[in-house]
Amino acid sequence: TWSTRPQRILRAVQQSATRGDPRSVVRAIDQFCRHKEWAMNVGDEKGCILDSVVSELNPSTVLELGTYCGYSTVRIASLLPPHAKLITLEFNPDFAAVARQVIAWAGLQGKVQLVEGASGDWIPKMKEQFGVKTFDLVFLDHWKDRYLPDTKLMEECGLLRKGSILLADNVICPGTPDYLEYVRNSPRYKSQYFKSHLEYTKAEDGLEKSVFLG
Numbered sequence: 622t623w624s625t626r627p628q629r630i631l632r633a634v635q636q637s638a639t640r641g642d643p644r645s646v647v648r649a650i651d652q653f654c655r656h657k658e659w660a661m662n663v664g665d666e667k668g669c670i671l672d673s674v675v676s677e678l679n680p681s682t683v684l685e686l687g688t689y690c691g692y693s694t695v696r697i698a699s700l701l702p703p704h705a706k707l708i709t710l711e712f713n714p715d716f717a718a719v720a721r722q723v724i725a726w727a728g729l730q731g732k733v734q735l736v737e738g739a740s741g742d743w744i745p746k747m748k749e750q751f752g753v754k755t756f757d758l759v760f761l762d763h764w765k766d767r768y769l770p771d772t773k774l775m776e777e778c779g780l781l782r783k784g785s786i787l788l789a790d791n792v793i794c795p796g797t798p799d800y801l802e803y804v805r806n807s808p809r810y811k812s813q814y815f816k817s818h819l820e821y822t823k824a825e826d827g828l829e830k831s832v833f834l835g
């Protein structure tokens with residue numbers, strides 16, 4: 622077929638979700654991915670864990686690595702306090718184009734800055750380009766072999782402060798063994814595993830929540 626999966630996800634949102642209603646956008650994507658075509662959104666089960674971490678933290682500055690279609694972007698942004706900001710990095714222009722429209726359909730474009738480019742290029746420029754001092758929360762959901770190098774890069778760039786939270790998707794499936802070993806054994810982090818399931822399946826997966834201790 623001529624369209625891509627992200628384009629079909631966007632069409633499902635435009636056909637089934639209400640403009641300006643983030644929950645209906647999330648529901649439309651979950652329905653499509655559960656009943657029509659699987660896609661690598663964090664999904665509804667792990668999404669509830671993500672929601673509880675965001676709600677409890679009430680962050681002012683959030684960084685998301687790997688926007689894809691904007692599913693977790695919408696979940697996070699819909700829970701942020703009024704002046705909070707979410708910066709999300711996506712280096713695939715086609716995925717970024719879909720995500721912008723999904724975020725706009727949810728009415729959240731005022732809270733989200735979608736930056737088209739690679740995390741390795743943009744993390745060192747966060748302070749000068751976006752006036753970010755440190756991030757209260759980072760959601761890692763991009764290439765799994767980039768979680769560890771990008772975490773070290775964020776440390777080096779002084780983007781983490783005492784109490785910053787790293788929340789990582791897929792630490793079991795597909796898995797991020799080097800990242801997990803680092804945050805679970807480094808004295809600079811306190812880590813906690815939230816057992817769940819791979820989106821829309823019965824396979825095990827989970828989120829790792831790591832507090833940077835400074």
Ligand SMILES: O=C(NC/C=C/[C@H]1O[C@@H](n2cnc3c(NCCO)ncnc32)[C@H](O)[C@@H]1O)c1cc(-c2ccc(F)cc2)cc(O)c1O
Pocket residue numbers: 661662663686687688689690710711712713716738739740741762763764765767790791794795819820
């Ligand atoms: O692979 C998975 N996610 C990758 C996400 C990539 C998205 O992020 C973007 N991206 C990647 N690296 C960077 C980057 N920086 C790094 C490169 O410079 N900078 C900016 N953007 C980046 C891509 O363009 C995509 O939009 C996954 C797989 C399964 C899965 C499980 C079981 C299966 F059987 C099959 C699949 C489940 C999941 O939840 C998953 O998240």
Ligand SMILES: [Mg+2]
Pocket residue numbers: 661662663762790791
């Ligand atoms: Mg994921």
